[in-house]
Amino acid sequence: MHKVLIVGEHDGKTLNPATAKCVTCAGGIPDVEITIVLLGADTASVAAQAAALAGVKSVLRVDRPENEHPLAAIFAPQLVAVAADYTHVFGPSTSFGKDLMPRVAALLGVPQVSDLMAVEGPYRFKRPTYAGNAIVTVEADPARKLIATVRVASFEAAKTGGSASIESKSTNAALPSHTRYVGAKTGSTDRPDLQTAKRVVSGGRALGSAENFKLLFSLADKIGAAVGASRAAVDAGYAANEMQVGQTGKIISPDIYIAIGISGAIQHLTGIKDARTIVAINKDAEAPIFEVADVGLVGDLFQIVPELERLVSG
């Protein structure tokens, strides 16, 4: 029997969809029992959401005031205490999981496998390296606890309809005082979340200015899409950091990805290759983006985008 502990990500109100994808990944392990652990100041409502995920046996709530903000230095010792009863500990490959999980692994003195993209056995997994250009199969030692992050773009979200038990758990882990939360500046938006959106409209350097990005926001709002950007566009100051898609930005898997004025650097393509359909609009017919696009259109984006918006809103 393999017992997988999944570290749930949430903001105190909503369970991040990445957690449901970790459940699907863990479900690929044979003979498995899945538990979700939630750390927070008050996890009552997110615990109910976690308990509804199909395939989850139990949900553990570790509520204490120090857990209000997800600080790795605060969470890690508590997770080490909870992890004692499990063979595997998984977290999502989001900024939350990537920050936290290696700290847990090192405290346990075990290695971590980052970005699981396929489960081939309880201790055998595939993961991407070199910006997704070399996929490696790794085997871990079954005698050790396995810590991993899950590449969420590689898995569908677990369905709801489950009814896991919910219990409170307390640990006597000593928490450090050397790390303090100060504040956050979030790009608040009514648009869908980039990481989980079904539709994404994304712009590159060819947009030419932050002002011109409004063309994309306008199209995105017509079709209910999130807006992303290439690294070049972010570096040029046309788009916010959190909009970056690619090796060092977000790895996404929408149903449709519309790349506008993006040439398609290899580091960008690694972030979008799990998209179901890629549409490319670029004035350069030789742009590498057309090598991976399902549908391509060569032309001037400043004419194409407004017209596309008009045609799809009809």
Next chain:
Amino acid sequence: MQKIMVCIKRVVDYNVRIRVKPDGSGVMLDGVKMSVNPFDEIALEEALRIKERGANIEVVAVSIGVADTQQQLRTALAMGADRAILVQTDAAVEPLTAAQTFLAIAKKENPDLIFLGKQAIDDDANQTGQMLAAIWERPQATYASKVEISGGKAAVTREVDSGLETIEVDLPAVVTVDLRLNEPRYVKLPDIMKAKKKPLDVTSLDALGVGAGALLKTVKTEPPAQRQKGVMVKDVAELADVLKKKGLI
């Protein structure tokens, strides 16, 4: 603040298009251009900027790898590091082993800050900084886009999925850096000449008491599944038609 340690990895250059060996045993590295991991260059640049703000700070660049890693450490010295340490090994070093090695160095050097890149662009693991902070029992501030040091503390703005987050950590601490923290300087020829005279010490995992310990086994390396090349449409009307037919819009 007296000393900043910067951890550097020798990796295949950012511009090289990697190819997988036909027998699946790894990627082709023969004759491939090697460089300082770009994120580690940003880490070093940040350390140098703190030093150049006037404080009397020593910047020590540390790497783990084959003998030729001296080239990357010489680059770090040319950028402005005061001295360098190479932990020489031919073994493939996993993040946990790297963290244990950097810890052994940190215990000798007692730096106030350790900077690393948030990830290396070869294994893309994104683990070493966090692991080092854990076993050093010190704070971590990952994915830094702004670092402000004052009075034994660092206020670090972090790039997170939802935007930016700021945390405050007591020093000593580990900071891993993201893309937009700074733009690393270009190395000038006179600096390369000067760097040749700077100290570069070579030590080993054995001397530091760290086991190479391959805890994970890579059993196969393969190229990614290729996407099929799609269709080109002639105008916007046809594009809108295709998308509607596919039920995508």
